[in-house]
Amino acid sequence: METKNIMIVGVGGQGTLLASRILGGITRQAGFDVKISEVHGMAQRGGSVVTYVRYGEHVSEPIVEEGCADVLIAFERLEALRYAHFLKKDGVIIVNDQRMDPMPVAVGMAEYPENIIEDLKEKHHVVSVDAKALASQIGNPRVFNTVIIGVAAKRMDFAKEDWIKVIGETVPPKTVEINQRAFEAGYEL
């Protein structure tokens, strides 16, 4: 099979690294060769962050490049737009319908683009979700990242039980239950 390319993008501190660990776990469990490339350090302080996950029979390059991503999982709208050109023609965007103003916008030096999701939909297959609202309903807005994973999982080739098992193995023991419920909520959307 051809190597699959997944990108997780968001704002430093949003929990994209946890999402990549879950993806690493699920692809590994299915017996694939996997490479994951992460951003640590300065950008984790509220900057734009990107994680690449590649899996297949044999993976060389650890990064996903422009025009090559099968799935783009965006934790924030503007970040979806920033990285949309990484998608393949038939690629899918899963986007958390949340706005976080970057500092140039917050201080009035730049404008936050309007209608991001509508514009993306013109060119790409887009699934948007208000993950924070869903997570709040479940009882903790902080597990919104697992909700997004649930939405993405529905559009990938792994069994639901396997995802739930991997989440159980990946998240801190005290938060397994709420994360699994968050995943379900996203998956069933």
Added chain:
Amino acid sequence: MSKEYAGTKIMMLGNAALARGAYEAGVKVSAAYPGTPSTEISENLVKYKDEVYAEWSPNEKVAMEVAIGASISGVRAMASMKHVGVNVASDPLYTISYSGVNGGLVLVAADDPGIYSSQNEQDSRMVARAAMVPVIEPSDSEEARVFIKRAFELSEEYDTPIIVRETTRLAHSQGLVNLEERVCPEDKPYEKNIAKNVMMPANAIKRHLVVEERLNKMALDANTLDLNRAEYRDTKIGVITSGIPYQYVREALPEASVLKLGLVHPLPKKLIQEFASKVDTLYIVEELEPVIEEQVKSWGIQAIGKEIFTVQGEYSANMLRRAILGQEVECDVPAQVPARPPILCPGCPHRSVYSVLKKLKIHAAGDIGCYTLGAVAPLSVVDTTVCMGASISNLHGMEKAKGKDYVKNWVAVIGDSTFLHTGVNSLMNMVYNKATGTVVILDNSTTGMTGHQDHAATGKTLMGDTTYMINLYHLCKAMGIEHVYEVDAFDLEELERLLKQETQREEVSVIITKSQCALLKTFVPKGKCIVDPEKCKKCGMCVASGCPAMHKAKDGTVEIDPVMCNGCGLCMNSCKFGAISLLENK
């Protein structure tokens, strides 16, 4: 977290794999100072703390010297650091190259092409060549594990320290790793050998020749060394490469022949000549400086390198397709979107101190850490950043150039960890040479930017033990500085009073601003700040300090994200209309 048993295959970060490899090689002592992208090596080594001693040293020079001491005593030892840390450690490195080792000695140097989290993108291979130290470079996590083991063996075989060089992309990529048992060689006996271990002129001049011979021998042996590998496929294109760029070459040119170098210094001349003779067009693909290329070309071998490849940033398969094959990958034009630079976190005590400096229009000679982000709008407080510890000495230089009055609207700002790294020396210099400047130590009880490592003033070691806690106040006092103050970083009034008073004082003074980093596990937020939209006059004073938890709604009123807010109250204190209040945690 997966259980790490020999015989299993698990996903590991490049840095975790380096730690694992060192563990399997029987390393007994490791010393390091945190620095992206090297930090996780030590953080992973402590998983084996029953068998490996690992420490955070105050700086890279100390770490290197600790590792050297351990090697001299006869055990396998390592130091790990980021590229700019290698500069700090270069003094002992250049000389231990002369002495050689007893137990295997490895320095992991982590370069940062693309400057993800650094102040420059220097190439550690250049340092290694100058220091005459061999360099080994892995291409993925599994090679990281295997190559560092070979590094310990070769270090002992050739009686030399060895640099294992990685880059950010290797350090922070996960790949599959096969775990093996730890095999701990017996400690080597220590034998007093003054001619080898005391580098004074008469001894060093002889050792210099030994080093040259050693490198020559290693270069010859490199032609058949297992770390170097010629992969012959189609011979129209041949590529010499190493490290992470090897992966890009394989991705972009799967049919091309590749000479993959695991030992990148010294180079295997015969192997390279042979490879070059068998391919039609030879490319040399290496990120950053043309280190391999210049040597290969100096031997009269025709090759294409930096004529078409950049010296800046990271490479990629698409970049190689474009440069070598002239192929463009089809993709949409990137959208024009506002940048999202990193910023200080909600509840960060640095923001509070900077808001006062900004109000008083005081310039800041800056340093390396999260607080470098005080240079970013809207704060824009920090004037300079050079390297660890430079804030204090830069301020001193300004005063000596322009006089006492000039520095009355300047301070040096430096974090607690950075102060202990090299700031202490600079402060000593200020005292000794009769400076009058003001130093602000931003004490947030951790090494923040690299992900919260302990240091000599936190009371905890890397191994997790409770230890002595160096008291910054008493340390400054002990230097003879009369005016040393400790102040709560969020006490705006007192901070303002002290800054006004001390910058005018014609003596050295130190203001230690204290408040825990809001990301520390032990941090307990006071509550959440909330806005009363009725009272909000939309003046924007509260957002002027650039808290990412706050933003202006369409109608101009301010909203605070309750998940992000850490309840520091800085916005509340800057609101003149009482529109923000703190909803205290019960």
